[in-house]
Amino acid sequence: GENVEQHPSTLSVQEGDSAVIKCTYSDSASNYFPWYKQELGKRPQLIIDIRSNVGEKKDQRIAVTLNKTAKHFSLHITETQPEDSAVYFCAAVGDAGKSTFGDGTTLTVKP
Amino acid sequence: DTAVSQTPKYLVTQMGNDKSIKCEQNLGHDTMYWYKQDSKKFLKIMFSYNNKELIINETVPNRFSPKSPDKAHLNLHINSLELGDSAVYFCASSQARELFFGEGSRLTVL
Numbered sequence: 001g002e003n004v005e006q007h008p009s010t011l012s013v014q015e016g017d018s019a020v021i022k023c024t025y026s027d028s029a030s031n032y033f034p035w036y037k038q039e040l041g042k043r044p045q046l047i048i049d050i051r052s053n054v055g056e057k058k059d060q061r062i063a064v065t066l067n068k069t070a071k072h073f074s075l076h077i078t079e080t081q082p083e084d085s086a087v088y089f090c091a092a093v094g095d096a097g098k099s100t101f102g103d104g105t106t107l108t109v110k111p
Numbered sequence: 112d113t114a115v116s117q118t119p120k121y122l123v124t125q126m127g128n129d130k131s132i133k134c135e136q137n138l139g140h141d142t143m144y145w146y147k148q149d150s151k152k153f154l155k156i157m158f159s160y161n162n163k164e165l166i167i168n169e170t171v172p173n174r175f176s177p178k179s180p181d182k183a184h185l186n187l188h189i190n191s192l193e194l195g196d197s198a199v200y201f202c203a204s205s206q207a208r209e210l211f212f213g214e215g216s217r218l219t220v221l
Contacts, residue, residue, distance in 0.1 A: 032208050034208075034209060034210070043201065043213065043215055044154070044201070044212050045212070046209050046210070049209065089154060093208050096166070096167075097142060097159070097161075097208055099156065101153075103151075103152075104153065
């Protein structure tokens with residue numbers, strides 16, 4: 001089955017700095033890669049996603065890159081703000097629709 | 112209007128008891144899931160139903176039994192609760208592989 005590794009497990013940055021979270025996956029059949037943000041005590045919510053036919057996608061301060069050959073994808077957050085503090089999960093999804101999650105990254109943005 | 116709603120939000124119970132969590136979605140999605148989030152925040156899939164049919168059944172003790180009476184509802188019944196069952200259980204639905212999560216049900220087994 002699919003295995004997703006996510007690094008780092010914790011990340012602390014100063015407000016205004018950039019944050020990068022990296023994930024690798026094992027199953028070359030996976031073709032959809034979402035990122036979810038989970039604030040403390042809340043549900044995970046999709047913030048950005050990328051499909052396997054695209055190398056990069058951007059949405060304001062958030063971008064995701066995908067390298068299918070190397071089987072890795074990354075989340076980039078620029079100009080971080082305290083409200084970006086949360087747990088971020090990457091996931092890999094195949095045609096069957098099963099989402100396999102990474103173990104999560106706790107991002108802390110210090111004001 | 113809550114898209115995916117689950118009840119109860121909190122459950123505190125004794126070891127050995129049986130409990131149920133209910134989930135309903137009003138998004139018209141065909142697929143529903145149960146995920147378990149443990150104290151380390153790891154999110155693990157437990158079950159998936161597509162239009163009332165079980166399609167994913169991960170390695171979960173058979174004390175856990177899901178039931179989907181229709182495609183808008185997915186319930187989870189847990190028998191003989193153990194301490195290790197303490198976690199937050201999230202229901203989710205999807206249509207185009209994006210997951211929409213419920214608010215979670217925090218289960219504490221004493």
